[in-house]
Amino acid sequence: MRYIDEFRDRDTVRALAAEIKKISTRPVKLMEVCGGHTMSIQKFGLPALLPDTVELISGPGCPVCVTSRSYIDKAVAFSQQKDVIITTYGDLIRVPGSESTLEKEHAAGADVRVVYSVLDALKIAREQPAKKVVFLGIGFETTAPGTAVAILQAAREKLTNFFVYSAHKVMPPAMAALIDEGVQINGYIGPGHVSTITGKGIYEDIPKKFGLGVVISGFEPTDLMQSVLMLIRQIETGKPQVEIQYKRAVRPEGNRKAKQMMNEVFEPGDDWWRGLGVLKDSGLKIRPKYAAFDAEKNIRADGMVPLREPKGCICGDILKGIKKPKDCRLFATVCTPRDPVGSCMVSGEGACQAYYLYNR
Ligand code: SF4
Numbered sequence: 001m002r003y004i005d006e007f008r009d010r011d012t013v014r015a016l017a018a019e020i021k022k023i024s025t026r027p028v029k030l031m032e033v034c035g036g037h038t039m040s041i042q043k044f045g046l047p048a049l050l051p052d053t054v055e056l057i058s059g060p061g062c063p064v065c066v067t068s069r070s071y072i073d074k075a076v077a078f079s080q081q082k083d084v085i086i087t088t089y090g091d092l093i094r095v096p097g098s099e100s101t102l103e104k105e106h107a108a109g110a111d112v113r114v115v116y117s118v119l120d121a122l123k124i125a126r127e128q129p130a131k132k133v134v135f136l137g138i139g140f141e142t143t144a145p146g147t148a149v150a151i152l153q154a155a156r157e158k159l160t161n162f163f164v165y166s167a168h169k170v171m172p173p174a175m176a177a178l179i180d181e182g183v184q185i186n187g188y189i190g191p192g193h194v195s196t197i198t199g200k201g202i203y204e205d206i207p208k209k210f211g212l213g214v215v216i217s218g219f220e221p222t223d224l225m226q227s228v229l230m231l232i233r234q235i236e237t238g239k240p241q242v243e244i245q246y247k248r249a250v251r252p253e254g255n256r257k258a259k260q261m262m263n264e265v266f267e268p269g270d271d272w273w274r275g276l277g278v279l280k281d282s283g284l285k286i287r288p289k290y291a292a293f294d295a296e297k298n299i300r301a302d303g304m305v306p307l308r309e310p311k312g313c314i315c316g317d318i319l320k321g322i323k324k325p326k327d328c329r330l331f332a333t334v335c336t337p338r339d340p341v342g343s344c345m346v347s348g349e350g351a352c353q354a355y356y357l358y359n360r
Pocket residue numbers: 312313314315318325328329330331332335336340341342343344345346352
């Protein structure tokens with residue numbers, strides 16, 4: 001426990017806050033592009049420790065939140081097919097589609113199972129050869145290598161009943177799109193888990209093209225406060241760059257083996273992000289070589305309904321950092337974690353749930 005305590009040490013956090021206050025001379029908005037960071041920032045009340053000049057805004061880093069409603073609709077349609085088992089991480093089953101959720105389909109008799117790892121889905125496929133097992137592959141560079149490993153393993157075992165419905169995404173196009181759209185951002189608190197896989201190279205364009213710094217951060221209060229300090233130093237000295245604060249987990253080159261497997265199975269393709277629309281090459285599509293494992297190419301999706309976003313939900317603007325959860329008139333009244341209207345309240349990494357739990 002001592003290890004964690006050190007990263008939550010009050011005196012260290014206060015000292016970092018004092019240093020930030022000392023050197024910060026101009027108003028800045030720093031965006032954390034990771035839902036895990038949003039949760040920690042709200043849980044530990046970090047905004048209250050920062051000077052008025054520094055505002056933290058949350059971005060499009062919650063994988064469940066940015067996943068499109070049409071993706072859920074298609075997953076629902078898959079679940080209604082005979083002999084299909086849907087396997088998914090927990091949060092996704094409660095995300096509303098246009099007319100249903102996977103949770104409702106499960107209650108109505110569909111075989112929808114929550115798994116803790118894609119390898120659990122693979123196990124179900126081995127054990128149930130008469131069924132088609134579909135794994136809902138969502139998430140960024142953090143989870144995509146695991147999905148790739150499962151597909152490679154299924155290929156080795158010549159499984160014919162394991163499929164992935166991929167909505168995996170990569171982070172840099174979204175970070176660039178926000179700046180292109182004119183969202184006011186003065187620096188990025190870079191995602192820690194994504195960067196353990198990718199390393200720092202994927203962010204190098206941000207200082208070069210846009211003149212903004214990126215500091216890859218850990219998840220504890222001292223990590224985040226130190227990352228803020230590093231960004232403020234960059235801004236105040238006019239030297240934007242990519243730095244790693246989370247050195248105990250992130251190597252500059254990332255995890256080469258994981259990247260290699262990801263590139264073997266996936267290729268870049270255009271993808272849709274809630275709030276940002278279609279971004280070029282922001283998605284990871286299953287390569288034709290592994291098409292036999294691609295759910296979209298092998299499973300029917302009858303009964304798809306037209307796409308409709310929930311009325312009044314402003315998740316899109318929240319994911320772009322231009323509105324905060326409390327700006328939504330449904331927040332904490334009509335929309336709660338128990339009865340969520342939008343994906344930002346469903347997900348354990350969603351900004352609306354973070355504010356609901358820690359900053360109402
Ligand atoms: S509070 Fe609910 S309805 Fe409002 S933006 Fe968040 S998820 Fe959407």
